[in-house]
Amino acid sequence: MADAGEALLRLDGVYTDIGRYQILYGVDLTVRRGGVTMLLGRNGAGKTTTLRTIMGLWKARAGAITFDGRSIASMETPDIARLGIAYVPENMGIFGKLTVRENMLLATGAQGFAKDHLDRVLAFFPALKLKWEAAAGSLSGGQKQMLAIGRAIVEPRRLLLVDEPTKGLSPAMVDQLVEALLRMKKEQTTILLVEQNFRVALAMGDDVAVMDQGRIVHSGSTAALGNDEELQQRLLGLSMAVGA
Amino acid sequence: MAPGLRDIPEGTNGAASGVSTSDRDGSRHGKSWVGWLVSDDPPGRLLLNVIMLVVLAAFVFAPFLFPGTKALGVASRICIFVILVASYDLMLGYTGIVSFAHTMFFGIGAYGVAILLAKGWVGWGAVIVGAGAGAAVSLVVAVAIGLLSLRVRAIFFSMITLAVASFALILAEQWRDLTGGEDGLTFSVPAILKPGFRLFADPVLGVTFNGRVITYYLIFIVSLVLFLLMLRIVNSPFGRVLQAIRENEFRVEAMGYQVVAYRTIVSALSAVMAALAGALMALLLGYNGPDATLSFSLMIDILLMIVIGGMGTMYGAVIGAVLVVLAEYYLQNILGAVHGVLPDVPLISALFHPERWLLWLGVLFVLIVTFFPQGIFGWLRHRR
Amino acid sequence: MSKEWQERLQYWAPYAVTPLLVLAVLPAMGLTAWVTLTVAGLTMGMMLFLVASGLTLIFGLMEVLNFAHAAFVTVGAYVTVSVLRPLGGWTADPSLTLNLAALLVALVAAAAASGALGYVFERIIIRQVYGAPLRQILITIGALTVIEQLVIVVWGPEAIPLPKPASLRGSIFLGASSIETYRLFALFVGLAVAAAMHLVLTRTRIGLVVRAGVEDREMVQALGYRIRRVFVGVFIAGTALAGMGGMMWGQYQTLVTSQIGDGMIILVFIILIIGGLGSVGGCFIGAILVGLTSNYVGFLAPKLALGSNILLMALILLWRPRGLFPVAGH
Numbered sequence: 001m002a003d004a005g006e007a008l009l010r011l012d013g014v015y016t017d018i019g020r021y022q023i024l025y026g027v028d029l030t031v032r033r034g035g036v037t038m039l040l041g042r043n044g045a046g047k048t049t050t051l052r053t054i055m056g057l058w059k060a061r062a063g064a065i066t067f068d069g070r071s072i073a074s075m076e077t078p079d080i081a082r083l084g085i086a087y088v089p090e091n092m093g094i095f096g097k098l099t100v101r102e103n104m105l106l107a108t109g110a111q112g113f114a115k116d117h118l119d120r121v122l123a124f125f126p127a128l129k130l131k132w133e134a135a136a137g138s139l140s141g142g143q144k145q146m147l148a149i150g151r152a153i154v155e156p157r158r159l160l161l162v163d164e165p166t167k168g169l170s171p172a173m174v175d176q177l178v179e180a181l182l183r184m185k186k187e188q189t190t191i192l193l194v195e196q197n198f199r200v201a202l203a204m205g206d207d208v209a210v211m212d213q214g215r216i217v218h219s220g221s222t223a224a225l226g227n228d229e230e231l232q233q234r235l236l237g238l239s240m241a242v243g244a
Numbered sequence: 245m246a247p248g249l250r251d252i253p254e255g256t257n258g259a260a261s262g263v264s265t266s267d268r269d270g271s272r273h274g275k276s277w278v279g280w281l282v283s284d285d286p287p288g289r290l291l292l293n294v295i296m297l298v299v300l301a302a303f304v305f306a307p308f309l310f311p312g313t314k315a316l317g318v319a320s321r322i323c324i325f326v327i328l329v330a331s332y333d334l335m336l337g338y339t340g341i342v343s344f345a346h347t348m349f350f351g352i353g354a355y356g357v358a359i360l361l362a363k364g365w366v367g368w369g370a371v372i373v374g375a376g377a378g379a380a381v382s383l384v385v386a387v388a389i390g391l392l393s394l395r396v397r398a399i400f401f402s403m404i405t406l407a408v409a410s411f412a413l414i415l416a417e418q419w420r421d422l423t424g425g426e427d428g429l430t431f432s433v434p435a436i437l438k439p440g441f442r443l444f445a446d447p448v449l450g451v452t453f454n455g456r457v458i459t460y461y462l463i464f465i466v467s468l469v470l471f472l473l474m475l476r477i478v479n480s481p482f483g484r485v486l487q488a489i490r491e492n493e494f495r496v497e498a499m500g501y502q503v504v505a506y507r508t509i510v511s512a513l514s515a516v517m518a519a520l521a522g523a524l525m526a527l528l529l530g531y532n533g534p535d536a537t538l539s540f541s542l543m544i545d546i547l548l549m550i551v552i553g554g555m556g557t558m559y560g561a562v563i564g565a566v567l568v569v570l571a572e573y574y575l576q577n578i579l580g581a582v583h584g585v586l587p588d589v590p591l592i593s594a595l596f597h598p599e600r601w602l603l604w605l606g607v608l609f610v611l612i613v614t615f616f617p618q619g620i621f622g623w624l625r626h627r628r
Numbered sequence: 629m630s631k632e633w634q635e636r637l638q639y640w641a642p643y644a645v646t647p648l649l650v651l652a653v654l655p656a657m658g659l660t661a662w663v664t665l666t667v668a669g670l671t672m673g674m675m676l677f678l679v680a681s682g683l684t685l686i687f688g689l690m691e692v693l694n695f696a697h698a699a700f701v702t703v704g705a706y707v708t709v710s711v712l713r714p715l716g717g718w719t720a721d722p723s724l725t726l727n728l729a730a731l732l733v734a735l736v737a738a739a740a741a742s743g744a745l746g747y748v749f750e751r752i753i754i755r756q757v758y759g760a761p762l763r764q765i766l767i768t769i770g771a772l773t774v775i776e777q778l779v780i781v782v783w784g785p786e787a788i789p790l791p792k793p794a795s796l797r798g799s800i801f802l803g804a805s806s807i808e809t810y811r812l813f814a815l816f817v818g819l820a821v822a823a824a825m826h827l828v829l830t831r832t833r834i835g836l837v838v839r840a841g842v843e844d845r846e847m848v849q850a851l852g853y854r855i856r857r858v859f860v861g862v863f864i865a866g867t868a869l870a871g872m873g874g875m876m877w878g879q880y881q882t883l884v885t886s887q888i889g890d891g892m893i894i895l896v897f898i899i900l901i902i903g904g905l906g907s908v909g910g911c912f913i914g915a916i917l918v919g920l921t922s923n924y925v926g927f928l929a930p931k932l933a934l935g936s937n938i939l940l941m942a943l944i945l946l947w948r949p950r951g952l953f954p955v956a957g958h
Contacts, residue, residue: 336762340762342761342762342765342766392945396949396950398761398762399687399693399761399765399905400901400905400950402693402765403693403897403900403901404901404945406894406897407894407897407898407901407938407941408938410894410938411935411938411939414934414935414938415935418931418934418935540890544769544773547766547769547770551766551770591781591782594780594781594782594784595781597781599785600777600780600781602773602777603773603774603777603778603781605773606770606771606773606774606777607774609766609770609773610753610767610770610771610774613763613766613767613770614756614767617763
């Protein structure tokens with residue numbers, strides 16, 4: 001590892017089953033505080049399952065999950081969220097029948113929007129301001145993604161779990177998104193990002209972990225991976241998309 | 245991993261455990277005719293085999309064991325309910341579908357026979373045609389309901405069957421010309437089923453073989469045949485697919501099976517069986533009306549029987565039918581006895597009033613769904 | 629027709645059904661009858677809406693279909709009987725104020741009793757069967773039977789009369805049309821409750837959480853809301869609403885029996901199917917449709933009256949298989 005930052009989130013030997021099917025076979029993952037960790041791998045490798053397990057949506061059968069020193073493996077999802085972890089799922093989790101404003105409001109506490117935070121988010125994603133009172137279901141795919149991210153950052157968070165945000169987005173939108181996430185990182189938000197897009201991964205991540213068949217098969221810094229062509233080839237043999 | 249029937253679990257009926265009546269040296273392939281008869285799906289455990297054999301014997305020798313018109317009527321009713329409940333189990337226990345339209349098919353079968361006989365066509369021709377027509381109409385309606393609504397979620401489907409069943413009830417009550425309205429239809433059964441008919445001039449072993457006895461044996465034999473037929477259906481490859489659907493519908497769909505088609509077929513089969521049971525009921529009563537076959541309390545009875553007896557086992561229908569029908573007749577007596585010895589405190593004595601038998605059956609029902617979801621038969625089969 | 633226009637038509641079509649129906653029958657029956665029947669239909673719709681809205685919210689949010697919902701209607705009706713007995717003086721009095729006061733007490737009592745029973749029910753029965761539709765259906769039907777029998781144990785097997793209060797009997801005249809006075813009361817209460825529900829759902833945080841939860845329960849939890857607690861609240865609210873519906877239905881029928889809930893529950897299911905499971909707005913429109921249909925057909929073709937709503941349901945399902953306003957995911 002390039003920097004010796006401490007771990008904000010650790011998974012040790014996590015096994016998760018869904019019904020009768022085993023998905024995670026002992027996942028060991030460390031997410032450093034204040035950094036962006038990329039979780040790469042092809043479809044079915046277990047990336048989404050890992051995020052859902054962290055979030056408590058699926059319970060790990062075995063293994064430890066520690067957040068800031070605290071064990072969260074047996075906590076309920078709302079309590080995990082209240083520790084300051086925001087989750088942006090692959091399907092974005094937008095409430096289509098609610099307005100953009102209502103979607104964002106749900107992410108705030110009892111006192112509602114804090115003006116400066118809200119303004120900052122709207123500065124990143126001006127489309128949201130335009131569609132403020134529109135039903136979220138009427139937004140385009142890219143706008144929905146903006147809303148999902150915006151909702152995750154409208155209140156200060158300690159950890160963002162983001163699942164394939166760039167899927168299906170135009171390059172311009174991808175850039176907008178990356179910029180927003182990098183700003184978050186600057187403000188000390190730790191991010192665990194699942195991506196298939198290798199180019200984005202190289203651009204954003206500090207650390208990278210590659211999953212295959214429910215296990216982590218490589219972890220290290222992004223810089224090291226970026227310099228090692230042979231390693232890239234080997235891992236790319238796991239069919240990750242190289243560029244959008 | 246190649247998909248196919250191989251992936252569908254075999255012998256989920258539990259026939260693997262315990263003693264098989266087909267062959268005591270361990271081989272389970274039905275070399276014996278008994279094994280063939282029960283489609284290699286015997287009750288399984290020694291206790292259960294004994295119980296079922298006792299029940300079977302009781303039915304075979306009922307006129308001799310339980311003399312009197314009332315007892316024979318109860319036995320006939322139990323046989324009919326076994327078919328009605330077993331056919332419901334095809335959907336509920338084996339495929340995981342809850343339908344409230346089952347009594348509708350029961351009624352259609354009964355009306356098939358009743359209408360023809362009441363309109364003046366006498367004799368066995370009318371009975372066969374009536375039963376056949378009832379079965380045919382049930383088949384068509386079941387397929388229609390299936391195709392229209394089995395694509396939707398389970399709960400939606402159940403609600404729709406409830407609405408369709410109410411519609412049938414309303415139709416039967418209002419269409420006086422055809423169905424006799426709320427009063428129903430009374431008619432004459434074929435000659436040999438009439439009480440006055442004598443098969444043998446003298447009593448056999450103390451029992452006069454009159455029309456009632458013949459009616460009973462007719463009902464018993466038809467019910468037995470239909471029951472064994474259903475046992476064969478659930479143990480066929482078709483039946484195993486049904487069970488797989490109950491376990492995990494999505495997986496079965498992913499394996500290439502058209503779940504909607506299977507569900508439609510099973511509800512059609514179930515409806516036809518119920519209609520035939522209805523035809524038998526009409527013959528038993530010499531009457532059919534909305535209260536006899538279409539009422540919702542009958543639907544509740546069916547649910548009681550299948551849950552108490554044990555879903556997904558077929559034999560559970562037998563146990564459930566026997567217990568609940570007997571309870572209906574005799575629980576009232578028991579409650580009456582309890583009621584008699586209680587002090588005249590208003591709430592307490594009302595709780596044990598004989599007419600509150602449904603309260604106690606309902607409590608039993610809830611307890612069984614909660615603690616013994618496999619029902620009596622399932623519990624006895626799978627414990628230890 | 630251009631695609632945009634087609635989409636717009638698709639979107640607005642379900643809203644047009646009710647107005648179209650109301651206008652279509654007018655020539656068939658003349659203005660006088662039309663006014664009476666439309667008010668009657670709207671009123672019946674309001675009462676049905678009270679009962680149905682609770683059920684659709686419970687299903688939408690918790691994916692629980694409570695087949696015992698009818699029992700809460702019945703309990704509401706019976707509690708009304710008991711509460712109005714000692715208040716006989718108030719209801720017999722010609723003063724409208726006293727009558728309304730008595731009815732308000734009864735309304736609150738019915739809601740409270742059904743809500744309390746709902747709380748117990750959720751804890752003991754529903755909590756065990758979340759996520760298991762088969763067991764839900766079975767266990768709630770069993771519970772329905774038990775509760776109805778218990779009602780007989782407490783109140784006896786005979787039907788009990790539930791007369792309307794003195795000043796709400798009879799009819800008033802709107803032009804040449806006669807309108808039963810009690811109907812206006814029921815209409816008013818129904819609209820008031822519907823308005824209150826709308827305000828809670830759209831203007832409060834808890835309402836927002838419920839509306840979001842109906843769409844995506846998991847995501848609401850991932851946003852930090854303890855949805856289990858919301859479940860209990862919604863369940864109690866739903867059963868309390870059913871109790872209120874029971875109070876008014878009982879008085880409307882003027883006779884209360886242990887089957888009173890069962891009688892109307894089929895219509896409630898039809899409303900849920902027509903409106904779309906989980907949609908309160910759909911429930912509102914569905915309830916009005918059913919109320920109007922019952923009354924219109926009852927006048928125009930009495931023989932078809934009982935089955936008319938089921939036919940309506942079949943027609944709507946053929947057009948929109950998931951109801952008029954389906955909620956995504958249901």
